[in-house]
Amino acid sequence: MPKAPRHNIEAGPLITLTTDFGHESPYVAAMKGVILGIQPAARLLDLSHAIPPQDIRHAAYFLAAALPYFPAGLLHVIVVDPGVGTERALLYVEISGHRLLAPDNGCWTWLPGVPDRVIRLSEPRYWRPVVRPTFHGRDILAPVAAHLSGGLDPAKLGPVVHSWVRLEMPLPRQGPNAWQGEIIFVDHFGNLISNIPADPAWPAPAILTVGKRTLRRGFRWVRTYGEAAPGSLVALISSTGTLEIAVVQGNAAKRLGARVGTAIAMGWGR
């Protein structure tokens, strides 16, 4: 892919926001206000404010499927934080060139790579003067993000730490002529994304199991949705390279009563 001629523009520093705050509440707006109050040139980019409430696993999949596509150096602020105000830490993380601010609940730990540096935020001089225990996104993460985007040395934020909460990633198992795994994400279309690594060279599988349902017929192995008629149940390779189950122009999660954690298996035997 050739290099694009780049606009020679002094654009403000980019800060992305990913939260479970929804769109009706004033919380996202308050965070944006705090950032802009410190760093008026910041470019704020919404990734999502529709992470389901307190759903750390959803956030983990979301970040792992989205952040690797961003260029290095951007600052990503994540607020999915059921432990807000408790003793859980808030972290600054450098991993694979990305810079994150997030609660220490494992939400970032499905990102590929090993962190180069993890710092526990402990220096209140970069926080808002009054910190409410229920809104660290506004009172700690937002001002710290603004300071970092202005060039603050992260080392000033607090001590380097060497342990943090890791979110277990459920691992698939490979058997003779079969793979077993589980649904790790249900997308907006109701498509079921599994943790089973899929290979374009696979022949069409003979058996598909989703939860308690075993299908020998009634599904098709396709490259993409449009290869089967609307309403068809299809198995294919997801945009992140894992086995996906979908209903063409329909909702596989509803059709199959499946959700995150539902067991899935596929096999080529009888």
Added chain:
Amino acid sequence: MPKAPRHNIEAGPLITLTTDFGHESPYVAAMKGVILGIQPAARLLDLSHAIPPQDIRHAAYFLAAALPYFPAGLLHVIVVDPGVGTERALLYVEISGHRLLAPDNGCWTWLPGVPDRVIRLSEPRYWRPVVRPTFHGRDILAPVAAHLSGGLDPAKLGPVVHSWVRLEMPLPRQGPNAWQGEIIFVDHFGNLISNIPADPAWPAPAILTVGKRTLRRGFRWVRTYGEAAPGSLVALISSTGTLEIAVVQGNAAKRLGARVGTAIAMGWGR
């Protein structure tokens, strides 16, 4: 309208995004990451990510009602793409000064004007190295948008084409003392937008038909919602100049059981 004194700023190139990806899934974020990876100064502007899944007609109305208000030269990326990964083309379109990237499914063909140039994207050097058949938004449209916003000559993207999918726009019919048409859009408030061109000089109609309901009384002909009491059924001229049916501070779609495609008629006779 006088010209505003313009800020003399080298602002980054604007790219708007319209998709049916929703806000919970990582797909929009992945596209933003890809664009910024190629063109870090790009200014990304969300138009909507709440087009109903695979709803090309919804997208077509949305674009026709929104894009004409934008200044010429911006780049609009549209991903409502039930045929992703199949043989359907991806297009670069210049129409009425607007520049679009969209699947060839007709979603842009309700825009006013005749396209000046339509190009079929066929040059993989401007795509991501690996193209997944289920996510051309991320792997083809996003990088192409970034390259175009950096000044790439669109002619390099592929061959000019002279035919494309056109989405049929249902036409209203005018009879003696009556108009017949259909609902072409239901908005967020449940207001029913029809395809019947409406004239502020019209006298109050005597009969309104929505689906199987015929109303001779029970609705009012108004200039705007607030002219009738909350809960009233009103007929008025929509913000795009067509006949609209609304319930003041309520939801006409629910009240009347109407949706896109529902027949609508109004008359001045008996």
Added chain:
Amino acid sequence: MPKAPRHNIEAGPLITLTTDFGHESPYVAAMKGVILGIQPAARLLDLSHAIPPQDIRHAAYFLAAALPYFPAGLLHVIVVDPGVGTERALLYVEISGHRLLAPDNGCWTWLPGVPDRVIRLSEPRYWRPVVRPTFHGRDILAPVAAHLSGGLDPAKLGPVVHSWVRLEMPLPRQGPNAWQGEIIFVDHFGNLISNIPADPAWPAPAILTVGKRTLRRGFRWVRTYGEAAPGSLVALISSTGTLEIAVVQGNAAKRLGARVGTAIAMGWGR
């Protein structure tokens, strides 16, 4: 909090948008197009487009909880406007350093401070040439915002006015060993935000009343959600300093059947 080293960038003027237009409809996009058509360097920032339809009180709480965190001088456009097209005025307001454009329905009047200047928009030369009575956001507020952000003297927009619609803020009452108030906001998590000012020095209350329910046990007085087990009903101080009722990792509004306007009381007696 130390000053951040600021990027020395000529960033475009910031305009925030808060509406009840939702994300499926083309209305927000049309407003963005109009603004950019006049002021291409404008930086548009979505605060929310999910204010419930025509819900002025929701908008009033939202703005009061969000705008004070923004730096002075930004321009905030608010379109929650059940009276669109009627004789209700459209206002330009300067209050506590903030600049607002909003319908005269009281939606901005819960902001702290006394307005320094309120102007009634009456000068059509800064509007779109055709003004539809159902969409003043696009045809009046958007172009006026663009002109203001380009440096237009607000005095040119119309006459200064000295009266406007004020939205009554329900006041809490303090009794002996008790406070009585009401729910003034239900957030995305189902947390119930009241109008009772709360003090971190309070001892744990003995009685909590929400609507017709009186609880003597069954709730805990906590600093933050994570201090109680998931599913627990808790009372705490909200991020804006008032009494809040929540269910840890659950939805208090659903659990208690409470909504905006529901009476709430807490006491320390028997």
